[in-house]
Amino acid sequence: MHDKQELFDKEGKSRGYYSSKNRVNDLTGKEWVFWTRSVITKPYPPNIGHKKRSQHGGQKPPELCRDIISVFTKENDIVLDPLMGVGGTLLGASLCNRNAVGIEINQKWIDLYHEVCHDEQISSSETICSDALSALQSMSSRTIDMIFTDVPYYRMDRARRSTGRYKKHDEEAKETPASKLSVFNEIDYESESQWLDEMEKILTAAAVMLKPDGYMAVFIGDMYYNNEYHCLSALLANRLQNRENLVWKANLIWYDVSKKLHLYGYQYSYIPSMIHQNILIFRKEISLKNGAGPVDAKTNERN
Numbered sequence: 001m002h003d004k005q006e007l008f009d010k011e012g013k014s015r016g017y018y019s020s021k022n023r024v025n026d027l028t029g030k031e032w033v034f035w036t037r038s039v040i041t042k043p044y045p046p047n048i049g050h051k052k053r054s055q056h057g058g059q060k061p062p063e064l065c066r067d068i069i070s071v072f073t074k075e076n077d078i079v080l081d082p083l084m085g086v087g088g089t090l091l092g093a094s095l096c097n098r099n100a101v102g103i104e105i106n107q108k109w110i111d112l113y114h115e116v117c118h119d120e121q122i123s124s125s126e127t128i129c130s131d132a133l134s135a136l137q138s139m140s141s142r143t144i145d146m147i148f149t150d151v152p153y154y155r156m157d158r159a160r161r162s163t164g165r166y167k168k169h170d171e172e173a174k175e176t177p178a179s180k181l182s183v184f185n186e187i188d189y190e191s192e193s194q195w196l197d198e199m200e201k202i203l204t205a206a207a208v209m210l211k212p213d214g215y216m217a218v219f220i221g222d223m224y225y226n227n228e229y230h231c232l233s234a235l236l237a238n239r240l241q242n243r244e245n246l247v248w249k250a251n252l253i254w255y256d257v258s259k260k261l262h263l264y265g266y267q268y269s270y271i272p273s274m275i276h277q278n279i280l281i282f283r284k285e286i287s288l289k290n291g292a293g294p295v296d297a298k299t300n301e302r303n
């Protein structure tokens, strides 16, 4: 019995061989290997209602979301984004024939997502306008195949600057510009630790719904402020490690080719231009923790 089948793309080009033993996704071996790389450099040009979606400021490319979702789910699986914004995850799920549910506190972003679906003739996914934590608690009996989200930030642009004035050669000194992130950060967290507490609560409540052996992926950018590098990705990963049996599996780096370099601190102090985002990958590993066998991909029963 052959457990491998050659698959072809729309142009008739071979995608490689798909194994019926593949429990994680619908990729061929060749595609699987490609996506094991820890740095994503593939360009994602502005697309799928980008102009409308960019009113948000934190929107992600739907095609990048599609690619990530395709690595961690199979066709018709359900993806949950508890912090959906203007729906990068939801659009990405539609592009690869997955179902999706999105939660967003601000109705304006949900409306914009539905408008983009209408313009692009993409069928809209389920959306819930609510605070994520209360929505997740009220839907906790549902089972989700993958969680894919992108966390909001606290108002670090409000944080007191110590010596945050920089100047270019032969120019007047000026403050570093306020972050565009503040446009969609309607919720104010007083401190980094309060923000971490909230993100931990939301993501742990989402993980309750995740199927055994399911994956959670979280976009998170590290930050530079108050003259220091804040490795928010590591801080959040440490908070989530072992909550609801989540095991940290990878930190993928998305190199965002659209980001421009900023000349802060030139000739005075080294300040990085943040042109990457992290995508934290966790797996809910109940099988390893309680000694039970792996989950059967077809029946979802544990062996």
Ligand SMILES: C[S@@+](CC[C@H](N)C(=O)[O-])C[C@H]1O[C@@H](n2cnc3c(N)ncnc32)[C@H](O)[C@@H]1O
Residues within 6 Å of the ligand: 056, 058, 059, 060, 061, 082, 083, 084, 085, 086, 087, 088, 089, 103, 104, 105, 106, 109, 130, 131, 132, 133, 149, 150, 151, 152, 184, 185, 186, 187
């Ligand atoms: C980084 S953005 C997500 C952007 C999204 N990936 C996209 O492509 O548009 C995070 C979103 O979480 C929302 N948000 C923040 N706190 C929330 C909460 N407690 N409950 C639900 N949504 C929240 C914000 O309004 C914001 O739109």
